[in-house]
Amino acid sequence: MTDTTHFVAPEILYQDEYILALHKPAGVLVHPSWIAPARTPNLVSWLKQQYPEDTFHTLHRLDRATSGVIVFVRNNKELAQKIHTLFEQRKVKKTYWCVVRGWIDEAGTIDYALKPIADKYADHPKANPDKEPKDAVTHYRRLACVELPIPVGRYPVARYSLVEVKPETGRKHQIRRHMKHLLHPLVGDTKHGEGRHNRLFREHFAIQRLLLMATEISFEHPDSGQTMHFKAPLDAEVCHLLVQLGWQHLLPRTEHPEV
Known part of the structure; x- marks a missing residue:
């Protein structure tokens, strides 16, 4: 990884001998991708620089535009496979926050099958x-x-x-596509959203990003049985936006920005 011009290093949320949880900034790739030129900075390359003797296994993915918690296993392929099985069995609990257009119902479940996306830039x-x-x-x-x-x-x-969104499955762009299905697209979503609302947030709040944040993930450790729970703080600009929108009461005290 040589081009670090626009790369923002992730925050390490937790690490032990085999598990590493990071807070991925918005706009950073998890791994090399067809959607970006060769040598574009990404988390996997950054990890190889920080821990050159280690091998990292990706357990799940976050879209480039999404910020928040992401978990890797290092130097233990068997453990990675066991946790992958937990994902397949829907035993991993994930929580996201997002901002959507309109006043959505107080609560609900979206059970709507999604066709795998064929993207000439992102897919092989x-x-x-x-x-x-x-x-x-x-x-x-x-x-x-x-x-x-x-x-x-x-x-x-x-x-x-x-x-607050809790996906039970892990389809590509699931939250973004499901919210569009409800006619409540995410703000900042240039693929599944609405340009006029994205422009409003750019012009009035200087928000240039997708407002989708992976806030928490938890699962039972396959070997120890211990509950592994990782939580990522909201980015400073997202905290500032929530204050501007009058939602500061939802922020943990430690996440209140100076305004």
Whole structure:
């Protein structure tokens, strides 16, 4: 990894002999990808620089635009395979926060199968472009809502919700696609969202990113039986935005920014 111009190093949330949890900044790739030029900075390359003697196994992925907690196993392929099985059995609990357009229902479950995305930039050129839809389940709970005196389209005001999301499955862009299915797309989503709302947040709040944050992940350690629970703090700019939207009461005391 040689080009570090735009690379923001992750925060180490937890590490022991075999498990490493990081707080991935928004805009950083997890591993080398077809969507980026060769030698684009990414977490896997950064880990190889920091721990040159270690081998890291990726347990799950976060989209480049998503920030938050991500967990790796190092130097233990057998443990990585066991935790992969936990993901397959839906025994890993993941929590995200996101900001969506409109006032979403207080709570609900989205059970809507998603067809695997064939992306000429992100997927291998030989990937099958015509796969059958796979089951996808997402639980959500509205944490707060706001009405802004800013016209959007034919509406004189703009409405948004802060949502806690717990995906039961792990399909590509699942949260983003499920929220679009409900007609509540994520703010900052340039693929599945709405440009006019993305522009509003850029122009009025200087937000240039996708507002999707992986806040927590937990699972039972396959060998010790210990509950492994990792939590990532919200980025400073996201905390500042929540204060601007009047949602500061939802921030832990340690995450209150100076305003």
